[in-house]
Amino acid sequence: MARREVGEINAGSMADIAFLLLIFFLVTTTMEVDAGIGRTLPLKRDNVEQEPIDIRERDILEILANSNDQLMVEGKFIELDELEEIVVDFYTANSKGNETDPTMPTYELRTVSSCQVQIANLQTLLESDPDNADLNREKEKWETKLALCEEMPTKAYYEISKMSIIQLKNQANTSYGLYLEVQNILKKVVNDLRVKKCEELGWEDYYELDDKTIDGQEKIAMLRILVPERIVEARIDR
């Protein structure tokens, strides 16, 4: 039998096939990145009676965006670019513990011993009711505060009044664009303040904190206490 050479496979159309695939991916590609501002809405608690707490006027920052896309803070019309300063002021006016501005939230001093007292109190309460989720959460919070005191060079820090909230009110025709601008400014203020706190404490950059490590989680928990993000939104009538 004669030996036959195996013919070479013609690879000339390979480029065409690759081109076809390439064009397919070119067409179906969307390169945009999905970005956004993350928020957690308050949990709906049907069966829990809200205990009446007396809220002081000074602890609330009321921001209203009306149907004509005008902004009002504490009943006064303002421009959008003034908002950032007002929010920063809300967070920092009395942050040294002294009454600099009586219309802004108070700050309380937390020391190692005051945290320990609170933890001990909660511990005794927990002994009779060890599965109470609220008490456990509260205790965890105070343990974070204790750790925060230890972290401070002075072993103490000032904490903004826990009643302090930012109240965001919208009307039916407020544009979503304005709403998001306001949310963006609130986020920016909180981020900037947290960055500053990180610097003061000698930690790594705030944006570098990794919530997948225990160290990162602890630091983020502490920053949440130092610069809390408490936003309450009034709902619009349906």
Place this chain on the structure above:
Amino acid sequence: MSKFKKKGNKDIPGVNTSALPDIIFMLLFFFMVATTMKEVDMQVDVVKPVADQAIELEDKDNVDFIYIGYPMDASQGTEPRIQLDDMLAPDYTFVSDWKQMKAREGKTPFDIVTSLKVHKDVGMRIVSNVKEELREIDAIKINYSADQRD
């Protein structure tokens, strides 16, 4: 014959194209890796607002998207509408059922972030209604989609 025509074939040799498929494949792989497919066919027009504090959305498999914007199909009117997957929802009360229907194995609505992609001119009433609807089923993790300013 002519004294100018000398020995041999003077044709320009063809360009060697054997490396062409490799080059094309390289491009192809680049696009395959860099690609994200469009999630849905858009039924509504959404011009996202800009926000410099927006951060990139992670773990997109565990995110549901709700689009709110003006319908592209003129027969659907001019009022802002909610798009869930590929369909326009008749009104906001469908949001919670849809969200529950999309629940993943072993996960509650609480675990799945809801990304709201809302046109910047839409009024807050519809957004507020959708948010309340999501709160009803404890889907409280929200992401307000926005373009990052550079």
